[in-house]
Amino acid sequence: MTEMTLLQAVNDALHTEMGRDDRVLVFGEDVGFNGGVFRATEGLQKEFGEDRCFDTPLSECGIIGTAIGMALYGLRPVPEIQFMDFIYPAFDQIVSEAAKMRYRSGGEYTCPMVIRTPCGGGIRGGHYHSQSAEAYFCHTPGLKVVYPSPPADTKGLLISSIRDEDPVMFLEPKRIYRSLKGEVPEGEYTVPLGKGRIVREGGDCTLVAWGAMVETCEKAAIELSAKGKEVEIIDPRTLVPLDEALILASVRKTGRLVIVSEAPRTGGFAGEIAAIVAEKAIGSLEGPVVRVTGFDVPFPYTLEGLYMPDARRVVRGVEDSFNW
Amino acid sequence: MTERPIQILDDKGKALRGRLPKLSKEAFLDFYREMQRIRIFDHRMLALQRQGRIGFYGPVKGQEGVVVGCAKAAREQDWILPALREGAIAIMRGLPLDLAIAQLIGNDLDLCKGRQMPCHYTWRKGKYVSMSSVIGTQISHATGVAMAAKYRRTDEAVLGFMGDGATSSNDFHAGLNFAAVYKAPVVFVCQNNQWSISVPFEKQTASKSVAAKAKAYGMPGVLVDGNDPLAVYEVVSAALDRARGGEGPTLVEALTFRLLGHSSSDDPTRYRDEDLVREWEAKEPIARYRAFLESKKLWSEEQEAELLDEFAGEINNAIRRAEAAAPVDPKTMIEDVFETPDPRLLEEFAKARSSLS
Numbered sequence: 001m002t003e004m005t006l007l008q009a010v011n012d013a014l015h016t017e018m019g020r021d022d023r024v025l026v027f028g029e030d031v032g033f034n035g036g037v038f039r040a041t042e043g044l045q046k047e048f049g050e051d052r053c054f055d056t057p058l059s060e061c062g063i064i065g066t067a068i069g070m071a072l073y074g075l076r077p078v079p080e081i082q083f084m085d086f087i088y089p090a091f092d093q094i095v096s097e098a099a100k101m102r103y104r105s106g107g108e109y110t111c112p113m114v115i116r117t118p119c120g121g122g123i124r125g126g127h128y129h130s131q132s133a134e135a136y137f138c139h140t141p142g143l144k145v146v147y148p149s150p151p152a153d154t155k156g157l158l159i160s161s162i163r164d165e166d167p168v169m170f171l172e173p174k175r176i177y178r179s180l181k182g183e184v185p186e187g188e189y190t191v192p193l194g195k196g197r198i199v200r201e202g203g204d205c206t207l208v209a210w211g212a213m214v215e216t217c218e219k220a221a222i223e224l225s226a227k228g229k230e231v232e233i234i235d236p237r238t239l240v241p242l243d244e245a246l247i248l249a250s251v252r253k254t255g256r257l258v259i260v261s262e263a264p265r266t267g268g269f270a271g272e273i274a275a276i277v278a279e280k281a282i283g284s285l286e287g288p289v290v291r292v293t294g295f296d297v298p299f300p301y302t303l304e305g306l307y308m309p310d311a312r313r314v315v316r317g318v319e320d321s322f323n324w
Numbered sequence: 325m326t327e328r329p330i331q332i333l334d335d336k337g338k339a340l341r342g343r344l345p346k347l348s349k350e351a352f353l354d355f356y357r358e359m360q361r362i363r364i365f366d367h368r369m370l371a372l373q374r375q376g377r378i379g380f381y382g383p384v385k386g387q388e389g390v391v392v393g394c395a396k397a398a399r400e401q402d403w404i405l406p407a408l409r410e411g412a413i414a415i416m417r418g419l420p421l422d423l424a425i426a427q428l429i430g431n432d433l434d435l436c437k438g439r440q441m442p443c444h445y446t447w448r449k450g451k452y453v454s455m456s457s458v459i460g461t462q463i464s465h466a467t468g469v470a471m472a473a474k475y476r477r478t479d480e481a482v483l484g485f486m487g488d489g490a491t492s493s494n495d496f497h498a499g500l501n502f503a504a505v506y507k508a509p510v511v512f513v514c515q516n517n518q519w520s521i522s523v524p525f526e527k528q529t530a531s532k533s534v535a536a537k538a539k540a541y542g543m544p545g546v547l548v549d550g551n552d553p554l555a556v557y558e559v560v561s562a563a564l565d566r567a568r569g570g571e572g573p574t575l576v577e578a579l580t581f582r583l584l585g586h587s588s589s590d591d592p593t594r595y596r597d598e599d600l601v602r603e604w605e606a607k608e609p610i611a612r613y614r615a616f617l618e619s620k621k622l623w624s625e626e627q628e629a630e631l632l633d634e635f636a637g638e639i640n641n642a643i644r645r646a647e648a649a650a651p652v653d654p655k656t657m658i659e660d661v662f663e664t665p666d667p668r669l670l671e672e673f674a675k676a677r678s679s680l681s
């Protein structure tokens with residue numbers, strides 16, 4: 001075990017997989033010589049050479065389009081999109097091509113690749129360095145969507161994603177890139193896709209959150225505990241595939257559900273979790289399902305503190321699930 | 325780049341002095357046979373579409389010279405990233421005719437399991453990659469496959485196809501730019517048939533040609549007469565050799581003309597002058613190549629009749645076999661989304677099916 005930041009965990013996972021599998025190539029804007037704008041790929045070019053870790057021209061559709069070609073060939077590309085807000089030029093390649101390759105070719109061709117991208121708000125990044133756009137990708141069959149939270153999970157999930165036979169969106173919560181530290185196992189540590197974790201046990205209300213919102217929920221839990229309410233926090237880790245059973249079991253135990261997500265509310269993945277619980281566990285609910293989310297506005301620059309769900313809003317959300 | 329398209333045969337099929345590639349008599353004949361086979365297949369498949377036996381078809385008529393010239397230039401180890409009108413390359417690389425027709429029908433024999441519209445073939449054994457209907461996306465895939473081959477230091481090269489409309493796409497720019505930056509072993513072939521459904525080439529770009537665009541990317545651009553299969557063969561072979569030699573990509577513009585509609589759903593008389601069609605009919609590749617063979621005393625009426633008979637029989641047998649296949653099994657709808665199905669999908673699908681039975 002070594003204490004690492006989330007960023008170091010990403011770097012360690014890439015390092016581990018590049019070391020054991022020469023099919024793994026890492027590339028993107030500023031990813032090679034400079035080691036990435038967040039330094040997630042630091043040292044990889046030096047260790048593995050320019051043909052395995054390299055800079056690309058500034059074109060997201062080119063980065064993902066060529067990565068698809070490499071995956072078709074039999075390599076394991078791990079392209080980086082510098083900020084998730086810049087992923088849209090590659091959206092067509094991701095949803096029309098990577099996601100459908102296995103299906104449309106009857107399994108003749110596959111597209112094993114991991115698209116890493118920093119996402120989420122809280123770094124004063126304005127409209128174009130802050131969004132949490134997971135819902136677009138969860139809505140496309142054929143893509144797996146991983147949204148890790150603590151450093152150990154980040155490493156284990158990234159290694160599993162690289163070994164997966166299908167395209168994976170790997171969304172890195174950049175607000176906690178450096179602020180969150182944790183013990184990370186050394187070497188080939190994996191966390192399976194589709195298995196969530198119970199972050200904190202409690203019997204009064206279930207909180208479901210992913211990415212940076214898990215930490216926010218942990219803060220709220222302390223406050224709520226002082227007020228006499230013990231919440232259970234579930235981190236699904238991966239939105240596709242989703243560990244539905246873990247969420248349902250918790251809601252059946254607590255009778256209440258609050259979903260916390262920093263994405264805008266309408267059409268967000270929080271709504272999907274609410275719908276699953278409404279369909280399968282409505283008889284266990286003792287109060288309304290509550291969503292604590294971002295607002296339906298373009299991500300604001302100066303008012304991001306107001307936009308982002310914080311512990312106070314989570315506490316209010318839990319109270320709303322009791323008082324109705 | 326050249327201002328006029330490179331030719332080996334002139335518009336009437338006369339071989340230009342000293343320009344014929346060194347090929348055997350059989351090889352010259354084979355160019356003709358393959359072009360004729362495409363045309364007969366096209367004709368029969370359009371008829372099946374009109375009879376309601378297949379849902380859609382994208383005809384090749386008039387563009388057979390590009391398809392056969394390129395297929396002949398590629399080596400077995402090379403990859404094909406096709407657009408809509410290169411399906412015959414899969415057949416020339418071994419895709420059995422009945423499987424090709426099953427793809428058009430979309431039944432149990434279809435390698436795509438009935439999941440794609442007609443003409444979206446896949447043929448892994450022939451390194452012919454499944455395509456989408458999105459225009460241009462395959463261009464950067466071609467670059468990526470070539471980058472991978474270069475990384476593995478193999479002698480594979482890639483043929484990446486597109487129509488003239490695709491030269492306006494994001495992926496044309498990205499794919500060509502990346503290929504040139506990384507000196508990827510890829511040859512881009514633009515079948516400029518001058519029409520993107522109803523939009524003529526001059527409304528697609530203000531550039532004088534597609535080939536001219538290569539210059540800014542730092543790669544050679546070659547304009548070739550697409551209705552001259554020998555010229556296409558020669559130009560694409562040279563470009564593939566160049567790619568294999570580590571010298572990077574080439575953009576080949578094969579100038580041709582789509583004699584029929586964009587697809588079976590399109591009526592080209594709505595947007596283009598019939599005189600223009602007749603003008604290009606006079607330069608179409610098959611009659612022109614036949615004139616060349618006849619001038620060399622390599623072809624006769626008897627051979628022609630025999631060939632047409634042979635292909636008609638071959639295609640009819642393949643249609644029979646393809647149509648005899650069972651419909652797609654409903655259970656396949658949820659296969660191949662991922663390597664291992666998502667349990668949530670399995671549960672939902674099982675519930676839906678049990679409520680129907």
